[in-house]
Amino acid sequence: MVVEALLLDLDKTLVNVEDFTDYCSALAELDAAGYAPRVRGPETYWGRCTKTVMDVLISLGGAEWARANEIVRRYELIGAERAVAMPYLDLFLAATERLPKAIVTLLDAEATSLVLQRFAIKTQAVVARVPGIRPKPHPDPVIHALKLLGAEPDGAVMVGDSEWDEKAADAAGVRFIAVTNGRQNHNFKTPYIANNLKEAAKLIQEL
Template sequence: MKALLFDLDRTLVDLQTYTDYGAALTEVQALVEVGEDADTPATDWDTPTRRCMSILVALSGTDRWQEVSDLIAVHELRAIPQSHPMPRLEEAMAISDHLPRAVVTLLAEEPARAALRHHGVSIPVVVPRRADLRPKPAPDQVLEACRLLEIGTSETVMIGDSSWDAEAAAHAGCRFVGVAATKAGIDRFGKEIATASNLVEAIRMASRDEG
């Protein structure tokens, strides 16, 4: 392993619990006609969170994507003061500081960077949801992070809390270690996916040689 990629929400910091995705969803539905949800992996997210993210997946590549993303980002920003670090975050950042690292997140750029600053996480390379990249579970964000780090996907490990992270990593050709925020989240990972109980354990697992 030569580089680490981290999901952000509920992997490094819990912002989701405090984000009013219900209000965001109501506003999104008033703005655009929402059809069926995109075909995405099952998660332990609540319904408003899942629907907001699925709508962004469904709108990827369309003229309405940015407007919807910006609307949702307002609610993500409001949640930052209440957000909290995930277990052993500070230690995890210290033991991985020697490695090239990037954050790959479904959050918009402004709330993503603000959340990292708020919790003292110094990872300058951040690949948020962007209009020019298909969001996770597509591999685009993971591939972009590896491009920015100038390290191949086969030499990179991603750590995340959801099946969306796992699928994005797999499609990009990265190894993956799950560190689910809930028991239901762990159950969403297939038996073939290595899972850790916290970030420090996940980094240690990622550092082990394959085989």
């Protein structure tokens, strides 16, 4: 099946924001405000603070979510200003230029726009962390991105570095390319494994 649309995770797939975001301070603020995880997403390789912050955010809804989100986004905006490109970002974008793309990210919407601007990443759609769309690992943002692109699940491929991305893609019926960033220990089930964006671009051409 030919690839007609790409759904792209942002953090540590295209750009490294996490390493420049003080999720431990965000977590301390969440903790002080009384927010703790009630549910947990899949195990992945994020730092402990990052994972717990994301678990808190997927545990909350409504006004609680909005307050917690406000805390986390302050730190992510700082991270977005300091973020660096992942290896082969420019090569990947050039190799996939003809394909319609959507960003599907757990990052705050404003931090996401800042990163996309800074690295001149052009996409037809962006689904960031916003109220009203249950985040990854739910399939909702993937399904929303497909709608925005006018694409069908079987014509799309999602590229991401985390087990959360794979779970969301699987649940939406979208093929998944895992970018391992060189890690040996992962829980990906997809047959499409890339060490980096250069290998991911090659896999997209071969699918």
